[in-house]
Amino acid sequence: MKKKRVYLILFSVLILAFFSFNLSYPNYFNGTVDFLNSKLGFQFPHFWNPPFRLGLDLQGGTHLIYEADLSGVEEGDRTFAMQGLRDIIERRVNLFGVQEPVVQTQETAGHNRLVVELAGVKDPAEAIKMIGQTPFLEFRKQRPQEDSERIIEKLEEIQGKSLEEIQSIENWQLSLEDPYFESTELTGKYLKKSELSFDQNTQKPLILLQFNDDGAKVFEALTEESIGKQLAIYIDGVLLSAPTVQEKISGGKAQITGTFTIKEAQDLVKNLNAGALPVPIQLISQQSVGPTLGMVSLQRSLTAGIYGLLAVIIFMVLFYRLPGLLASIALGIYIALILALFKLIPVTLTLAGIGGFILSIGMAVDANVLIFSRIREELKEGKSFGVAIEEGFRRSWPSIRDGNFTTILVALILFSFGTSFIKGFALTLIVGILVSIFSAIVITRALMRVFAGTVFEKWRWIW
Amino acid sequence: MAIKYTKYRLIYFIIAGVLAAASIVALFAFGLKPGIDFTGGSILEADYKQDRPSNQEMREKLSGLDLGSFSVQPTGDKGVILKMKSIDEDTHAKVLENLGINEGKIEEKRFESIGPAVGAELKGKTSLVIFLALLSMVVYIILAFRRVQRPIRSWQYGIVALITLFHDILIPLGVFAVLGKLYGVEITIPVITALLTVLGYSINSTVVVFDRIRENVFRGGESFEEVVDRSLNQTLTRQLNTSLTTLFVLLAIFFFGGPTLKYFSLALILGVVSGMYSSFFISGSLLVSWLKMRNRK
Numbered sequence: 129m130k131k132k133r134v135y136l137i138l139f140s141v142l143i144l145a146f147f148s149f150n151l152s153y154p155n156y157f158n159g160t161v162d163f164l165n166s167k168l169g170f171q172f173p174h175f176w177n178p179p180f181r182l183g184l185d186l187q188g189g190t191h192l193i194y195e196a197d198l199s200g201v202e203e204g205d206r207t208f209a210m211q212g213l214r215d216i217i218e219r220r221v222n223l224f225g226v227q228e229p230v231v232q233t234q235e236t237a238g239h240n241r242l243v244v245e246l247a248g249v250k251d252p253a254e255a256i257k258m259i260g261q262t263p264f265l266e267f268r269k270q271r272p273q274e275d276s277e278r279i280i281e282k283l284e285e286i287q288g289k290s291l292e293e294i295q296s297i298e299n300w301q302l303s304l305e306d307p308y309f310e311s312t313e314l315t316g317k318y319l320k321k322s323e324l325s326f327d328q329n330t331q332k333p334l335i336l337l338q339f340n341d342d343g344a345k346v347f348e349a350l351t352e353e354s355i356g357k358q359l360a361i362y363i364d365g366v367l368l369s370a371p372t373v374q375e376k377i378s379g380g381k382a383q384i385t386g387t388f389t390i391k392e393a394q395d396l397v398k399n400l401n402a403g404a405l406p407v408p409i410q411l412i413s414q415q416s417v418g419p420t421l422g423m424v425s426l427q428r429s430l431t432a433g434i435y436g437l438l439a440v441i442i443f444m445v446l447f448y449r450l451p452g453l454l455a456s457i458a459l460g461i462y463i464a465l466i467l468a469l470f471k472l473i474p475v476t477l478t479l480a481g482i483g484g485f486i487l488s489i490g491m492a493v494d495a496n497v498l499i500f501s502r503i504r505e506e507l508k509e510g511k512s513f514g515v516a517i518e519e520g521f522r523r524s525w526p527s528i529r530d531g532n533f534t535t536i537l538v539a540l541i542l543f544s545f546g547t548s549f550i551k552g553f554a555l556t557l558i559v560g561i562l563v564s565i566f567s568a569i570v571i572t573r574a575l576m577r578v579f580a581g582t583v584f585e586k587w588r589w590i591w
Numbered sequence: 592m593a594i595k596y597t598k599y600r601l602i603y604f605i606i607a608g609v610l611a612a613a614s615i616v617a618l619f620a621f622g623l624k625p626g627i628d629f630t631g632g633s634i635l636e637a638d639y640k641q642d643r644p645s646n647q648e649m650r651e652k653l654s655g656l657d658l659g660s661f662s663v664q665p666t667g668d669k670g671v672i673l674k675m676k677s678i679d680e681d682t683h684a685k686v687l688e689n690l691g692i693n694e695g696k697i698e699e700k701r702f703e704s705i706g707p708a709v710g711a712e713l714k715g716k717t718s719l720v721i722f723l724a725l726l727s728m729v730v731y732i733i734l735a736f737r738r739v740q741r742p743i744r745s746w747q748y749g750i751v752a753l754i755t756l757f758h759d760i761l762i763p764l765g766v767f768a769v770l771g772k773l774y775g776v777e778i779t780i781p782v783i784t785a786l787l788t789v790l791g792y793s794i795n796s797t798v799v800v801f802d803r804i805r806e807n808v809f810r811g812g813e814s815f816e817e818v819v820d821r822s823l824n825q826t827l828t829r830q831l832n833t834s835l836t837t838l839f840v841l842l843a844i845f846f847f848g849g850p851t852l853k854y855f856s857l858a859l860i861l862g863v864v865s866g867m868y869s870s871f872f873i874s875g876s877l878l879v880s881w882l883k884m885r886n887r888k
Contacts, residue, residue, distance in 0.1 A: 185851070193709065204712035236712070252702070256680050411680060412706035421636070421700040435838030435847055443836060480781065483852050486844055487788070487859070490837035497832045498799075505825070527802050531795040534731060538724050538791030542784065545720050549780050557788070 134577045141574045145461045150175045152467030180470045183478030183552060186246060186426045188419030189226075190252035192259070194242040194409040201407060209407050210240055217242060220258055220496065242409060252416040260409065265319060265337075268309035268360045279307040282453060309360045314350055318343025322378075324397045327385065333393040335384040344380025352376040363396065411456075429482045436486055437463070440493060448500050454575040455496040455568075462492055462567040469559060478552035488560025495568035496532070498524040514580040521573055528568070532561050596823045597816055600737070600876035607873055611758055614765020621768045626777035629714045631707030632675045637697045640668040645757070649673075652689045656682060670700070677704050681749065717783055724787055728794045729753050735798070739805050741770040743878050751877045754796050755869040760786055761795040762859035767854075781855035789862025796870035800826055804875065815882055819875040863875050 150157045154175035161172045184191050201209045210233045218231045221244060230245035249255050271279075283430070286294045320343070323336040339347055350359065351373050360370040361384050369386040441459065444452035466485065470477060503520030511519065536558055542556035627634060646663045649671065653661065659676030666672050673686070683702065690697050731751045732877065736745040763786060770776035803822035807813070844856040852888070 195706075195708075203861055239708075253680060253684055319788060412710050413704065414680075415681075415703045415705075416699075416701065418698070419698040420698075425849050425851060428847060429852060432843045432846070432848035432852075433840075436843035439839035439843065440836045443832075443839065446598070447832065479849075479851050480784070480855075483844060483848070485857060486840050486848075487837070491792075491833075491838035493836045494833040496794075497829050497836070501829045501832075502847075527799050530798050530802065531736060533793035534728060534794040534798065535788075537727055537731065538787055541724050541727065542787055545716060550784050554786075 133139040134574070137574045138578060140344070141461070141571050145464060148461070148468035149464040150469060152464050178474070180471055181474045183476050183481070184247055185417050185479045186422045187248055188248055188422040189245065189247040190255060190414065190416040192256065193412060193413035194244070195412045196242060197410070198240050200539045206240065213242060213407055213409070217259055218242065221246065221585040227478050248419065255409065260411070260494045266352065266362045267312050268306065268362060269312050269354050270357045271308060271310050276307050281309065290590045296474060310351055314343065314346050318346060322397050324393055330475060332385065332389065333390045335393055335397055337384065339380035342399045344378070347380055347382065348376060348378050362392055425479050429479060429486070433482070433486045433489070437489055438530050440490060444493060451500045451503070451576065455493060455572055457575060458567050458571040459489070459492060462563060463489065465567070466560060466563050469563070475555060475559070476552065478549065480549045481552035481556040484553040484556035486561055487559055488564060491561065492564035492567060495528045495565055496572055498527055499568060499572065517576050519582060521569065528565060532565060536561055594824060595820050597819050597876050597879045600880060603872040603876055607758055607869065611761050613632055614761045617765040617768040621772040623764065624771035624775065624777045625708065626779035627703065627705050628780045629710050631705050631710035633675050633704035634677050635673040635699065636701040637671055637690065637699045639671070639677070639694065639697050641795070643671060644668050649690065653686060656685055656689065677706050691817065713813055721787065724790050724838055725753070728756060728790060732794070736801060736805065739808065742882055747878070749879060752794060752876055754877065755874050756790060756793060758869045758873065759865040761791055762865040763789070766861055767858070776836055776854060776877050779854070780852065782858045785855045785858035786862060789859060789866060792863060792869065793866030796830055796866055797874050799829065799872055800874055816879050819879050823871065823875055830867065830871055834863055837863055
């Protein structure tokens with residue numbers, strides 16, 4: 129192998145290491161950049177920093193499984209009914225302002241299920257209540273001007289910030305509020321019935337609402353207070369229309385006009401009257417983790433990872449000396465590479481995933497161990513240093529390949545199993561094993577080859 | 592320096608046999624304690640802000656609710672873990688209310704409620720996965736060693752690998768049966784996951800040994816016993832070192848990794864240690880014994 133090519137590969141490895149290290153932990157890079165910018169007046173940008181995606185068990189949140197009762201729905205319409213259900217639940221879930229809520233339909237062995245994942249939700253009980261309720265009809269009145277301005281200000285303040293940063297802002301909860309309208313007492317519970325009708329002039333569909341006696345009084349008071357102002361009508365938190373009130377309305381009748389189709393208007397009327405979701409659902413499984421517990425779990429598993437890593441490095445250096453040190457460097461690059469991949473793919477990190485990752489640190493050195501043992505054998509047989517390295521890598525490859533193949537096979541079977549704990553573990557283990565093979569075969573080899581033909585070759589005791 | 596490891600194979604078999612037999616006895620006598628993942632049920636973990644009341648007081652506060660037979664278990668300084676049957680959201684709210692969440696006495700840290708149907712499904716799925724994993728391992732070995740027919744046939748390698756797999760799974764299970772009896776440790780999804788990982792890991796070590804045996808058999812000129820001994824000598828360092836580095840990280844998880852990963856890592860530790868033993872002392876020795884038995888006939 130030509131020396132030039134050796135250095136070329138080494139150079140590529142170092143560049144890869146630089147990028148993956150800064151991608152997984154940009155603080156040092158950014159700190160240096162800030163320092164330079166402030167001292168010398170440069171305008172260097174910060175390193176690209178996509179966030180890690182943390183699972184529910186690490187950032188806190190709730191995982192719900194609902195069983196849908198489709199017995200009243202015909203066979204052919206079931207997929208459609210489940211999609212409708214998902215859309216409605218999704219709309220309700222979005223009200224919580226959680227990041228990337230997950231709402232999925234799932235069909236297993238004749239059961240139709242709906243999986244809802246809410247990350248970082250503070251009050252799962254409230255969420256469960258809201259998901260299971262009837263369509264939520266609500267009238268909201270206009271906010272005073274100064275309130276609107278305050279909320280809009282907050283909204284601008286939180287632009288482009290992460291959830292943690294947002295939560296450190298004073299009164300950040302304000303930003304979750306609707307800037308223009310505020311809730312009133314008038315909701316769907318005062319509803320007597322609703323009807324589909326058509327506008328006389330435009331022939332557009334509209335929805336007639338009839339309130340009960342109590343509701344009529346509330347509505348009267350509300351309209352009186354809002355003359356000349358807008359009154360907004362929301363269903364499941366979505367604004368349908370916001371007519372301006374001309375006069376006080378008695379008798380408890382209201383109408384909703386909006387840009388909906390006849391079909392949508394029909395569905396809405398049906399849901400409002402039936403007071404239910406398109407199909408009945410029942411909560412069959414719930415897993416909630418508070419944010420403090422999640423944080424503690426994350427810190428503990430990271431501590432465990434660091435101690436484990438240190439033990440492995442100390443052992444490798446003591447036992448294999450210089451190759452051990454090189455393998456430890458390769459292991460460091462391996463970790464940076466994996467973390468960068470977790471961010472890029474992105475892999476949702478759960479506690480199980482971190483467990484799998486830490487385990488893979490222990491296993492990652494396996495390939496190195498196999499290679500170094502072979503190299504020592506070759507050296508003992510009296511081969512030259514360069515030959516021993518190449519032979520060691522070549523002859524240990526079948527063992528590395530076969531051995532890791534079985535672990536990957538089991539991980540694939542685990543992955544197809546489906547439970548989220550297992551999936552997270554299996555995925556990180558597979559990624560970990562693949563990258564570890566790469567790290568041993570490419571990175572360690574590149575580092576080792578640098579020493580071939582140098583004076584270090586003669587110091588046999590370090591090998 | 593070549594140590595004749597297989598010479599003492601009777602001792603290895605006795606040790607493994609005694610441990611395996613003890614595990615089987617423990618499994619039959621105590622049984623395994625399945626967690627709520629498999630049986631359905633609910634767990635609530637909460638922290639008291641001030642002093643934690645006694646178990647008796649907590650039990651009294653919850654006595655009016657329909658919780659089935661429930662357990663109250665203190666954890667840490669101020670924490671408590673309640674285990675109940677699967678309950679709905681209303682009951683969950685009442686439990687928290689009775690413990691004083693409205694007065695700000697407690698903070699809920701975790702709640703899980705799994706319906707019995709979900710648990711039963713998972714049980715079925717788990718059995719299927721374990722079966723698939725075992726099957727694929729044996730098929731893999733038979734395929735990988737299909738060219739080797741002398742003096743031991745490839746399916747015999749497969750059977751020996753299967754025996755070591757049973758050994759590696761049986762011993763952790765036995766330990767968990769004892770722990771379940773003594774400390775109420777449960778078999779949960781993480782524990783099952785760990786044991787399945789042990790399958791892959793243990794086969795990995797066995798493959799490395801068999802690989803060397805195959806390589807040395809092809810060279811010829813030695814009795815099979817000598818071949819196995821030489822292969823064991825050659826692979827010893829690797830077996831020890833790989834298992835050790837894996838054990839280091841597992842011990843770190845066990846001691847520092849927090850409660851969720853504790854029994855997960857324990858299952859792996861037990862599995863890796865039994866795998867280390869079986870791949871080194873059992874797999875090669877079994878091949879030798881099998882060949883001798885056949886020759887005697």
